[in-house]
Each structure stands twice: as C-alpha cells, then as structure tokens.
Amino acid sequence: xxxxxxxxxxxxxxxxxxxxxxxxxxxxxxxxxxxxxxxxxxxxxxxxxxxxxxxxxxxxxxxxxxxxxxxxxxxxxxxxxxxxxxxxxxxxxxxxxxxxxxxxxxxxxxxxxxxxxxxxxxxxxxxxxxxxxxxxxxxxxxxxxxxxxxxxxxxxxxxxxxxxxxxxxxxxxxxxxxxxxxxxxxxxxxxxxxxxxx
Amino acid sequence: xxxxxxxxxxxxxxxxxxxxxxxxxxxxxxxxxxxxxxxxxxxxxxxxxxxxxxxxxxxxxxxxxxxxxxxxxxxxxxxxxxxxxxxxxxxxxxxxxxxxxxxxxxx
Numbered sequence: 001x002x003x004x005x006x007x008x009x010x011x012x013x014x015x016x017x018x019x020x021x022x023x024x025x026x027x028x029x030x031x032x033x034x035x036x037x038x039x040x041x042x043x044x045x046x047x048x049x050x051x052x053x054x055x056x057x058x059x060x061x062x063x064x065x066x067x068x069x070x071x072x073x074x075x076x077x078x079x080x081x082x083x084x085x086x087x088x089x090x091x092x093x094x095x096x097x098x099x100x101x102x103x104x105x106x107x108x109x110x111x112x113x114x115x116x117x118x119x120x121x122x123x124x125x126x127x128x129x130x131x132x133x134x135x136x137x138x139x140x141x142x143x144x145x146x147x148x149x150x151x152x153x154x155x156x157x158x159x160x161x162x163x164x165x166x167x168x169x170x171x172x173x174x175x176x177x178x179x180x181x182x183x184x185x186x187x188x189x190x191x192x193x194x195x196x197x198x
Numbered sequence: 199x200x201x202x203x204x205x206x207x208x209x210x211x212x213x214x215x216x217x218x219x220x221x222x223x224x225x226x227x228x229x230x231x232x233x234x235x236x237x238x239x240x241x242x243x244x245x246x247x248x249x250x251x252x253x254x255x256x257x258x259x260x261x262x263x264x265x266x267x268x269x270x271x272x273x274x275x276x277x278x279x280x281x282x283x284x285x286x287x288x289x290x291x292x293x294x295x296x297x298x299x300x301x302x303x304x305x
C-alpha cells in the first residue's frame with residue numbers, strides 16, 4: 001500500500017460525511033504525508049504511525065456523528081451514530097442495538113397510545129353531543145347526561161394531547177441520553193483498542 | 199505508562215503547545231509523539247474536536263517548501279480552558295504525589 005492508496009481507503013470510508021468535510025480531512029493527511037516526506041521519513045513509516053486507514057476513518061466518523069447527535073437530537077443522526085459504533089466492535093452489536101430497539105419501541109408505543117387516546121376523546125365527545133339526536137334510533141342505556149359524557153370525552157382527548165406533548169419531551173430527553181451514552185461508549189472502545197495495541 | 203492515561207492528557211498537551219506559538223498539524227503531532235508514545239493518527243480527530251468546540255481556529259499560511267500549511271491557533275475560550283485544565287492537572291499531580299509518598303512511608 002502506498003500513500004495514494006492509503007488516502008483512497010480513508011476517503012472511501014468517509015463517504016457518508018459532507019464533501020467539504022471529507023476534503024478537509026484528506027487535505028490534513030495529504031499535508032501530513034508531504035511534510036513527513038520532506039523531513040526524511042518514508043511513506044511506510046508515516047502510514048504505520050497513523051495506523052489503519054479504516055480505523056482512522058471510523059474514529060473520525062464517530063466523532064462527527066456523535067457531535068451531530070448531541071447538537072440536534074434527531075433520530076436519523078442517532079441511528080447513524082449507533083450503526084457506526086456497531087461497526088467499531090462486536091460488543092456494540094449485542095449491547096447498543098437491543099438498547100436502541102427497546103427505546104424505539106417504547107417511544108412508538110407511547111406515541112400510539114397518545115394518538116389513540118386523543119382520537120377516542122374527540123370521537124367520544126362528538127358522539128355524545130349527537131346522542132340526543134340519534135337516541136330515537138339507537139337504544140343506549142345510560143343514566144349519564146350526554147353533556148357530562150361530552151365533557152368527560154373532551155377531558156380524555158385533552159389528556160391524550162398533553163400525553164403526546166409529554167412524549168415529545170421524553171423522546172428528546174432519551175435521544176440526548178443516547179448521544180451521551182454513545183460518547184461514553186466511544187471512550188471505552190478507544191481505551192480497549194489502545195490496550196490491545198499496547 | 200498506561201496508554202489510556204496518556205490519551206487523557208493528550209488534549210491538554212495540544213492546547214499547552216498552542217499557548218506558546220501557532221503550529222501546523224504535523225509539528226504538533228511530531229512534538230507530542232517525541233515525548234509521548236502514541237498513534238499519530240489519533241491526534242487529527244482530536245484537533246478536529248478542539249476546532250469544533252471552538253478552542254482552536256485554523257488558518258492557511260504559505261511555506262517555503264511548497265503547499266500552504268494549515269496552522270492551529272488558540273481562541274480566547276481555548277486559552278481560558280487551557281489555564282483551567284493546567285491548574286486541574288497540577289492539582290491532580292500534587293495530590294497523587296503526596297498519596298504515593300504517604301504510601302512509601304507507611305509501606
């Protein structure tokens with residue numbers, strides 16, 4: 001492997017980044033090789049001191065995704081960071097992925113619950129208002145006044161909406177927590193790799 | 199020395215070097231790896247992180263040898279954090295030192 005191939009592998013493994021960022025990174029390492037060779041070090045020596053281009057790319061990528069995830073806690077970024085860290089070691093495959101899936105399913109369930117409750121509240125409220133009109137066709141054995149029922153359903157609907165808003169805050173909190181966990185995880189992976197090398 | 203321990207102080211080393219003068223990537227890497235044994239590739243992601251959090255900025259400057267070089271320069275917030283980190287580090291070393299000496303006497 002020569003310097004061009006090294007930079008090529010690095011570039012290929014960085015392709016999920018923005019082009020300007022990739023160019024900037026490649027520029028840094030091109031400069032590193034140029035100056036190193038000027039100072040009389042060999043290509044091989046320089047490549048050895050940088051380490052594997054794939055591992056280098058993963059370190060850079062993970063740094064970048066975790067940064068994005070922390071800045072804007074969006075599911076797509078978290079997903080990217082999760083999958084990059086899965087690439088980092090097998091440990092993550094059995095550790096982060098189930099965690100991520102659990103968080104995702106719990107959040108989905110909560111959102112579905114909120115939507116169902118809101119919908120039930122709204123339909124119930126409307127239904128109760130029209131009950132006096134349709135009561136001659138439908139026999140509906142109840143001692144509760146339709147107005148009371150309408151308000152009760154309205155309350156249920158309002159609860160659903162508040163629950164939905166609560167869900168949004170809760171999921172933001174979880175995303176932030178996941179981002180922090182990923183950073184912590186990166187530190188562990190780094191530590192482990194160094195111990196393996198050393 | 200433990201590698202993980204070295205890594206932790208690497209950031210402080212980069213910042214401390216930049217308090218003396220603005221440097222380009224290769225010289226920073228070289229200066230550090232002269233004193234601390236570390237994979238040189240790991241310093242570049244670290245430099246990017248320091249730039250992203252706003253502790254350093256970069257600018258290009260022509261060189262006699264050829265292509266312009268990217269220089270790293272401390273920002274005011276970077277200078278402030280370096281002072282704080284240096285203080286923390288010295289405090290830590292002092293405490294560990296006294297602990298170790300204490301251990302010597304008792305052991």
